[in-house]
Amino acid sequence: xxxxxxxxxxxxxxxxxxxxxxxxxxxxxxxxxxxxxxxxxxxxxxxxxxxxxxxxxxxxxxxxxxxxxxxxxxxxxxxxxxxxxxxxxxxxxxxxxxxxxxxxxxxxxxxxxxxxxxxxxxxxxxxxxxxxxxxxxxxxxxxxxxxxxxxxxxxxxxxxxxxxxxxxxxxxxxxxxxxxxxxxxxxxxxxxxxxxxxxxxxxxxxxxxxxxxxxxxxxxxxxxxxxxxxxxxxxxxxxxxxxxxxxxxxxxxxxxxxxxxxxxxxxxxxxxxxxxxxxxxxxxxxxxxxxxxxxxxxxxxxxxx
Amino acid sequence: xxxxxxxxxxxxxxxxxxxxxxxxxxxxxxxxxxxxxxxxxxxxxxxxxxxxxxxxxxxxxxxxxxxxxxxxxxxxxxxxxxxxxxxxxxxxxxxxxxxxxxxxxxxxxxxxxxxxxxxxxxxxxxxxxxxxxxxxxxxxxxxxxxxxxxxxxxxxxxxxxxxxxxxxxxxxxxxxxxxxxxxxxxxxxxxxxxxxxxxxxxxxxxxxxxxxxxxxxxxxxxxxxxxxxxxxxxxxxxxxxxx
Numbered sequence: 001x002x003x004x005x006x007x008x009x010x011x012x013x014x015x016x017x018x019x020x021x022x023x024x025x026x027x028x029x030x031x032x033x034x035x036x037x038x039x040x041x042x043x044x045x046x047x048x049x050x051x052x053x054x055x056x057x058x059x060x061x062x063x064x065x066x067x068x069x070x071x072x073x074x075x076x077x078x079x080x081x082x083x084x085x086x087x088x089x090x091x092x093x094x095x096x097x098x099x100x101x102x103x104x105x106x107x108x109x110x111x112x113x114x115x116x117x118x119x120x121x122x123x124x125x126x127x128x129x130x131x132x133x134x135x136x137x138x139x140x141x142x143x144x145x146x147x148x149x150x151x152x153x154x155x156x157x158x159x160x161x162x163x164x165x166x167x168x169x170x171x172x173x174x175x176x177x178x179x180x181x182x183x184x185x186x187x188x189x190x191x192x193x194x195x196x197x198x199x200x201x202x203x204x205x206x207x208x209x210x211x212x213x214x215x216x217x218x219x220x221x222x223x224x225x226x227x228x229x230x231x232x233x234x235x236x237x238x239x240x241x242x243x244x245x246x247x248x249x250x251x252x253x254x255x256x257x258x259x260x261x262x263x264x265x266x267x268x269x270x271x272x273x274x275x276x277x278x279x280x281x282x283x284x285x286x287x288x289x290x291x292x293x294x295x296x297x298x299x300x301x302x303x304x305x
Numbered sequence: 306x307x308x309x310x311x312x313x314x315x316x317x318x319x320x321x322x323x324x325x326x327x328x329x330x331x332x333x334x335x336x337x338x339x340x341x342x343x344x345x346x347x348x349x350x351x352x353x354x355x356x357x358x359x360x361x362x363x364x365x366x367x368x369x370x371x372x373x374x375x376x377x378x379x380x381x382x383x384x385x386x387x388x389x390x391x392x393x394x395x396x397x398x399x400x401x402x403x404x405x406x407x408x409x410x411x412x413x414x415x416x417x418x419x420x421x422x423x424x425x426x427x428x429x430x431x432x433x434x435x436x437x438x439x440x441x442x443x444x445x446x447x448x449x450x451x452x453x454x455x456x457x458x459x460x461x462x463x464x465x466x467x468x469x470x471x472x473x474x475x476x477x478x479x480x481x482x483x484x485x486x487x488x489x490x491x492x493x494x495x496x497x498x499x500x501x502x503x504x505x506x507x508x509x510x511x512x513x514x515x516x517x518x519x520x521x522x523x524x525x526x527x528x529x530x531x532x533x534x535x536x537x538x539x540x541x542x543x544x545x546x547x548x
Contacts (some may be wrong), residue, residue: 022520029518029536032306045521053524053531058512060522062351069514074521074531208512218350270515271351273391274308 002287003294006040008262009162009187009239011096011123013040015283016252016295019276020243020266021046021100021126021166022071026085030269031092034277040262042276043098043126044085047116049108051077061199061208066218066245067267068197070211073102073131078112086119096123100166104134106154117159127155130168130193142168142193145180152184162187164241169228170196178232190241190264191232192225217267219245226258233259234303249279249286259300306517307334311390314364316382319446322371323414324380325358328390332360337397338422339488339508339540342367343516345389349375352391354516354535356488356508358417359424365392368417368446394516395539398422398486398506400429402542405483407431409456410473410497412438412489416447418508422486423456434459434480438473438493442466474500498548507546508539 004015019030021043027036036042054072061068075081089097099116103109109127116122129142129151141147148165155163165181167174169192178189194215199208207213225244233240242260246252247268255263268275292298311330318324328342335357342365343352353375359366371380382388400422407426411419416437426433433456439445440463451458459476460468469476473489474496485505487497494507511534514522518536525532527545532538 023515025519025521033308053526054521057523057525060351060512060514060520062349065350067350067514069520069522071521071524074524270520271345272308273306273515273517273519 002284002292004283004287006262006295008241009124009164011162013262015040015280016256016260016262017276017280017283018042018098018241018262018264019269020264021128022069023266023269027089027093030273033273036093037095038280039095039276041095041098041123043100043264044089045075046073046100046102046128047075047078047081047112048073048102048104049078049112051075051080056210058208058210059214061214063197063199063216063218063220065220066216067270068199068209068214068216069194070209070214072211078115082115082119086121090121097121098124098126098164100126100128102128102131103151104131106150109151110154110158113155113163114158117161122161124162124164124188125155125159126164126166126190127151128166128193130166130170140168140170142177143171145176148177149180149184152181152186156185164188164190166193167191167232168193169224169244174228175231175235178236182236182238186238188239188241188261189232189236190243192221192228192244195221195224217244219247221245222251226254229255229260230258230302233300246279247275249282252279252283253286253290253292253298256295257298257300257302259303261299306391306393307331308389308391310387311365313382313384313386313388315384316380318380319368320444323368323444323446324371325366325368326379326382328365328367328388329363330365330390331392332362332365334393335360335365336393337399338425339397339418340393340395341516341539343391343394344379346375346378348378351514352516353379354394354513356418356539357421359421368414370414391516395535396537398508398540400425400431402504402506403431403484403486405431406481407433408477408480408482408485409433409435410438410477410485410487410489410493411435412473412493413440413444415487415489415493415508418488419486420447420450423451423454427455433457434482436461436473436476438489440464472496477501495548498543501543505543506540507543509534509541510539
């Protein structure tokens with residue numbers, strides 16, 4: 001018997017598999033297909049203070065081994081998320097859920113996190129700092145250690161539950177941002193968010209996506225994710241959730257070997273709605289194949305020697 | 306929705322770039338005409354959403370146009386090959402809204418979903434007229450198939466090489482009907498919207514990520530809030546659409 005349990009910021013997960021925000025809605029599209037209680041948990045659709053439509057369409061572009069999205073955080077706003085989505089979620093998911101939060105100012109982040117922190121089913125707050133700061137000339141909070149630390153502090157001040165800061169890979173030095181978040185009180189980190197990418201339609205000579213650029217995800221980005229998780233996990237003492245291109249149980253193990261405590265599955269859920277279910281089911285067999293009895297035994301083993 | 310492996314029974318051209326594929330497999334999840342399937346192809350990351358033209362207990366017929374690398378690869382597939390398919394996606398046409406004479410308007414590759422809809426409306430005892438719009442004579446497909454169902458069929462071609470010269474609206478303006486259903490390109494929709502005399506339903510197209518409502522890639526604004534073309538659509542009612 002293998003042990004797939006991991007502890008994420010004080011909460012035990014049955015397994016480290018977590019569908020990533022923006023690829024799993026609020027769970028119920030997938031609950032129609034399988035019992036989503038098999039998952040470690042999942043990170044729900046990025047929630048903001050106010051309702052958002054997001055960017056104009058088209059906002060999806062296909063790539064080799066991946067896709068670009070520029071959805072732009074479409075969500076009904078935190079009040080409706082709590083009143084409608086979370087009440088529906090209770091009926092199909094009995095575990096603590098990860099609340100993914102975005103904002104365009106420190107006040108917005110704090111407002112939304114404070115509301116969600118009070119929700120019983122919310123186990124963790126995952127704070128997406130890749131959004132542009134409307135008061136900071138549109139620069140993303142996630143691109144400077146100072147701004148990332150400010151968001152962390154603003155959220156930590158008004159919440160009680162573990163705060164996980166989701167880092168952008170579109171930076172010069174992700175380690176300095178990770179350390180700044182840790183010093184500001186973050187309980188965990190998750191990485192990587194999507195890589196900024198672009199496609200051009202040869203027939204029109206114009207970008208495929210109306211927003212021109214968007215976030216590149218899918219198996220093509222996995223080596224970047226593995227590298228950044230490796231770098232960040234050796235520099236901080238808080239748990240790291242690894243993500244980027246995860247499609248199989250082998251990918252989960254690779255991220256854990258790089259130093260991740262748990263692993264998020266993103267774009268794979270969109271091309272195969274059963275992807276996370278299959279990863280959970282295959283994980284014990286793959287652990288057996290590599291002689292792994294407990295995932296904690298291999299965590300960060302790539303750093304040794 | 307279900308996910309299954311479907312075997313190709315037939316894959317053949319109907320015109321220069323329009324192909325018909327018949328797949329064998331589970332069809333019990335299809336609940337309405339106008340729904341679609343989402344096909345995984347070797348070498349492509351995202352699936353290809355294609356509307357269902359017709360189905361029975363064991364087979365699904367789709368008609369698709371070769372417009373890019375994905376559909377080019379589809380056109381090269383042979384009978385006997387197997388495909389991973391998500392089936393029964395989307396909110397299709399609601400035939401209960403039509404209580405009299407229906408007119409079905411298909412433009413180009415928007416024609417296929419009209420076929421099963423036509424069948425269903427006729428089986429419900431409704432009178433059905435069909436307008437098929439194409440650019441030119443060589444692009445016409447399924448005129449005979451619609452006639453065989455028992456519908457009154459009109460064809461328009463932009464260059465006048467067959468049927469009524471002009472657009473589907475040049476036929477529509479002279480017809481009597483109580484309700485309309487349409488699928489086709491956006492300029493055709495806008496022309497219909499200008500002259501349509503009744504309520505109706507439009508089937509929209511958008512670039513999709515997942516095809517089942519998870520990614521929000523294909524959302525649109527309606528009078529009743531944001532809707533996902535893949536899940537809440539592709540069929541929307543005339544009254545809710547913001548043009």
